[in-house]
Amino acid sequence: MKEIIKLGVILLIITSVAGLILGFTNDLTQGIIQERALAETREALIALLPEAEDFAIIDDEEMLSRRNILEVYEGISNGEVIGYTVQVNPQGYDGRIKMLVGISGEGRITGVKVGEHTETPGVGSKIADASFTNQFLDKSTEAEFIPTKGGETDDQYIEAISGATVSSEAAVEGVNSARSLFEEVLKNR
Structure with missing residues (x-):
């Protein structure tokens, strides 16, 4: 004992x-x-809005309470807002996907960067590849983006990754969340 x-x-x-x-x-x-x-985070913000000299986080409960929105940053150059970077987290195939979406003040997508995710390696993880994210570049935020497998060529269509439909749809949903925030709130600030 x-x-x-x-x-x-x-x-x-x-x-x-x-x-x-x-x-x-x-x-x-x-x-x-x-x-x-x-x-x-700052490096990612600069990559998405390279013209910005500084970034200020927007602490607005109305914006942050919207679906998939985590953070919103103003890109500032010469004291004026030149665009926004929105961090979103849509639900993917195997968990949340953290993404940053850059939007110019004119309402054009300046870039999409996929961060932390748990999507299937080699399949769903391809949403982080430039071949997928570059489909959003310089597209207008006026119309909602639509994932497609059929090869449609209009600006609002984003070609889904073969075998990773859920991951592709989640990434498109994330960009659409940032897009609608810009169109409904940020555009008129």
Whole structure:
């Protein structure tokens, strides 16, 4: 019985020390991790709106309560808003897909960047490839985008990835969420 108590106390001490070390390490690295995440976000924002000199996050509950909208940034150049970058998270085949959608002040898609996702490697993950995301480039935000498998060529049609229909539809839904936010709210700010 004494031996069991002794082993229990030793185990308690070891786990307590390990927990303290892990907690200290987490506190120590948390700031660095957040700085790197902000730097990565800033790089993505610059890639989507390269003309912008600075970005300001829009903290508007009405916008953030809309479907799939996570964050909205204003791209600013010479003190004027030149466009917006909207972070969206549509539901994909195997979870949420984080995406950034750049929109110029004139209502043109300046780029789409797919971030974190859990789509099927080699199939659904192709939504992050330039061959898919570049289909949105320089298209107007006036009309809703429609995923297609039939090869339609009008501007609103986006060719779905073969074998990844759900992932393709989710990506198009994400861009449409950003598009409708721009058309209904941001355009008239």
